[in-house]
Amino acid sequence: MRAQVATALYKAGAFVARRLPRSVATNAPKVLAYPLALIMKNKRLMVRRHMRRALGSTATKGVLRVATRRAFESYLRYWIESFRLPSQTTHELSDGIQVPDYRHVEEGLRKGKGVILALPHLGGWEWAGFWIAAVKKLPITVVVEPIEPPQLFEWFARFRRELGMTVVPLGPAAGAEIAAALKRNEVVCLLSDRDISGGGVKVPFFGELTTLPGGPALMALRTGAPILPTAVYFAAGESHIGVVRPPLDVSRVGSVREDVKRITENLAQELEVLISAEPSQWHLFQPNWPSDSNQGTQ
DSSP: OHHHHHHHHHHHHHHHHHHSOHHHHHHHHHHHHHHHHHHOHHHHHHHHHHHHHHHOTTOOHHHHHHHHHHHHHHHHHHHHHHHHGGGOOHHHHHHTEEOTTTHHHHHHHHTTSOEEEEEOSBBOHHHHHHHHHHTSOOOEEEEEOOOSSHHHHHHHHHHHHHTTEEEEESSTTHHHHHHHHHHTTOEEEEEOSSOSSSOOEEEEETTEEEEEOOHHHHHHHHHOOOEEEEEEEEOSTTOEEEEEOOOOOOOOOSOHHHHHHHHHHHHHHHHHHHHHHSGGGBOOOSOOSGGGGGGGGO
């Protein structure tokens, strides 16, 4: 019963979001962010910890409070925009995003080994995925976290497939599917700022040791695909800015384990740069560092 209720709520949210007037859809996150942050106390505390990391130790309580509220606002915008994507025309999608360094993607694809876009949970990444599929007409594979209940995961997977994306659940079979997509010279999107499955690579991230997924590095070493650190930022109205950083050095210089660690450390540094540009657009509401288990005492 709970599974059916959860799925029904998301479907209802999508139905309502697609029928909101543009002005309402644009302003709703600003109105709803503050009460949502008040209700979700534990999430608010966790987000504040992450904002402190991204903004630095000198950030005042006032700055942290505003950044935390804006993180909730950004998260709401993400969901409303994502639900409205199927109703966007190709022209609206194209006009809604600027990607000045898209050449890095084109240069990578010309080498014929696919491209890995390594992203943080930041801004409007779903918009970019739909833009690549619908406007650039490129096959794109996205690896997503399995969620409970299964009916809800399947609804989200079907939603993304309707946007033109190939959806791969994170799990034992994901590596083979990613490698196959890269062999077909496709774009693969990997959210890389959270070690969801566990067993990741221990690296410094915002000045504190944690684990990040080693999958992007391992895939690059195995396939020769470049890793492009990427982020999609919300801008005014319904506009977005896509940032594609130059490819990481994924050459083999040591053992596989040593190279995976080196590349993952470099990726962590790139993710810090991308997140620090707009910390309040970072949608990380879960524990991500060992010390986060003590967040209730902070």
